[in-house]
Amino acid sequence: MSFLLDKCTLKVFNNSLLDFCLPFDCGNDDLNEFFAKDIINYSAQLLGKSYCFTLDDDPRIIICAFTISNDSIKTINLPNGRKKKLTKVIPRDKQMRSYPAVLIGRLGVNKFYRKDLVGNQRVAYQLMDFIKSWFVDEKNKTGCRFIVVDAYNESYVINYYEKNGFLMLFGSETQEKEYYELDAHDLLSTRLMYFDLILLQSTSKLSEN
Ligand SMILES: CC(C)(COP(=O)(O)OP(=O)(O)OC[C@H]1O[C@@H](n2cnc3c(N)ncnc32)[C@H](O)[C@@H]1OP(=O)(O)O)[C@@H](O)C(=O)NCCC(=O)NCCS
Secondary structure, three states, X not given: OOHHHHHEEEEEOOHHHHHHOOOOOOOOHHHHHHHHHHHHHHHHOOOOEEEEEEEOOOOOOEEEEEEEEEEEEEHHHOOHHHHHHHHOOOOOOOOOOEEEEXXXXXXXXXXXXXXXXXXXXXXXXXXXXXXXXXXXXXXXXXXXXXXEEEEEXXXXXXXXXXXXXXXXXXXXXXXXXXXXXXXXXXXXOEEEEEEEOHHHHHHHHHHHO
């Protein structure tokens, strides 16, 4: 049983939802502010689409929210080792310079609903499974090979994405700093991570056969 799919409803995060719902608190001030204010302009400018799950028992409560946008992984910018790691699993005569992806721009779970005791599965994990399923669904209108995220460089956030099968795009912080042209002493506030959606497609193809 999935708390998110069985007890909540997916909605587009828009102005009327903001007016109707209680303030969303995921425990991160920047994200809270984004979901309270910036989100409307962001959508209006076609920079990202935002969605949330509200609780069926009280639809004023937002359980979790996320923003997604089109993106790509440009292998031309990657160090050779990373480029090989990424492309060796994509059989093609000619390597592409860029691979289609979707970016999770923002993601947060209501801090009072982090753990779903009913199914003993965390809401955040159910949310990630849900997002992944959208892009391997055959109704998805465009090709999308990867999910990418600029994850906050905090151990609990990196841990969350790693547990959901995401890998670091760069092998080390040093490589990533070079990519962003940062000084070696600068702090890296985020880490680029990716999930290869082909992993899900092969599982579903296998179970079909
Ligand atoms: C990232 C997130 C979705 C992960 O959800 P989750 O895997 O269910 O993780 P939890 O929130 O239960 O937290 C996991 C651990 O990190 C800790 N943690 C959570 N938020 C924290 C914070 N702001 N600072 C430090 N530790 C934190 C929790 O105490 C927990 O530790 P425990 O397992 O020992 O209890 C969720 O923490 C969240 O919504 N965070 C705020 C928004 C955010 O950071 N989004 C990521 C954007 S890239």
